[in-house]
Amino acid sequence: MNIRHYTSVADLVSIANASSGFLSIVMITMGNLVLAAKFILLAVIFDALDGWVARKINREDEYGFGKNIDSLSDIISFGVAPAMLLYMSYSSFGAPYLNLAVALLIVICGLLRLSRFNVITDASDDKFIGLPIPVTALVLGSFFLSGLFQADIALVIMGIVSLLMISTINYPKFRDIKIVAVSSILVVATLLPQNFLSNISYLPAKLLFIIILLYLIVVPIIDLYTRFIRSGPNVR
Template identity: 30%
Template sequence: MKKFIPNALTFGNLFSGFLAIGLVVNGDTKNAVTFIFIALLFDALDGRAARVLGVTNNIGKELDSLADIVSFGVAPAILVAFTFYEGLGIYGLMLSGIFPLFGCYRLARFNVTPTSETLKHFTGVPITLAGGIVALMVFFSDSLNIVVFNIIYWGLAYLMVSKVKIPSFKKVAMPKKRTIFMVPFMGYILYLGVMSYIHNKPNMLYVIIALCLIALVDAYFFKPKRSKNVKNIKVIRKNFKIKRLIRKK
């Protein structure tokens, strides 16, 4: 059963991306952005869940990449085609479609990179980060200059395939007993997404707040494990201080 949990989260990522695309086609771009951020949450949890449960495998890695290209490559590109590049017709669709091509190459390069290296750092900006930024820009498209958007949009596309080193936080420990804290936040964001769609009221602000809360919980509870050497040094220092106090007495 536990082997299915990470894959279920990955499928949640993929399905959220699919719903985002469907909403864009139906003209509901604001709620489409909400579902891209829901996909981002699923993506943040599936890898960690796999490492905590000890069920990491190549199938999960490939599934994650397939879901990411849909949710953070294709979905944001379609958002851009129907907002910033809407007036360009088929040419706007072609231009926006270059973004997922860069993202696809970045994911392929990631999949052939040794795991020991990906645990330390990412090479190029992750497609999840790039797609999330694009979705956020679309959400604020009414107040964002098209020139500024193009600079950021194409800059992100280039950075995905660049050799820029981005720190990886995969080694941050995630205690099994504390993973339950993530479940309420998960349900909360899913609830926001569903209610946002039903009532046609984008709750993006609340989604961002929930993501920030998750980041705070993650930073507070999921701290890196200390090495045994550091612990041994502290024990030695403590014993040394006790011996000194005994000698003085």
């Protein structure tokens, strides 16, 4: 059957996501890591838009084509591209292959996370089971562009991020328009040329990085506390 039978406008947005991830990898091979980081953040925007477009056009994904192309795009942009960026930004002097091990962990955990997502389709409307994979791009991209980047710290953070992706921690889905708007503005501002923002060139990336870190840290604490309360002994 013709490929046009399966595709919709939303899938074109997913392809733009994958294309951004591929261009990020190309920039990494050319040594332009700043532009590579911006391309993976651009991919996050496209990833957010494809679901919105699908809902707007009332897309009925009868064959699961949209879900699959979205996941395949995600593994390029939020698995392979961040892994390559981390690998190339870290000097292995003193710790040979450590950057390679963490980069590989990102890809493996990303594959496992997306495969689980496609099986259970994160049935709840208000939460993700495990950290959503676009966070790898948000945290590494914003950290790299923040002016605060340190490769050793990035290795630790991305190792934790990888394990959180395959955890059973419930991460909320933010649908509030104000939260989405602020996050989108920060991502777009981070993508702007530094000379355009003059003295505040690193501020959007710093704010974005801090917000993502809070999301990474606070949500597991709340989730584990909630589980502890629910499973604790009854006090009479």
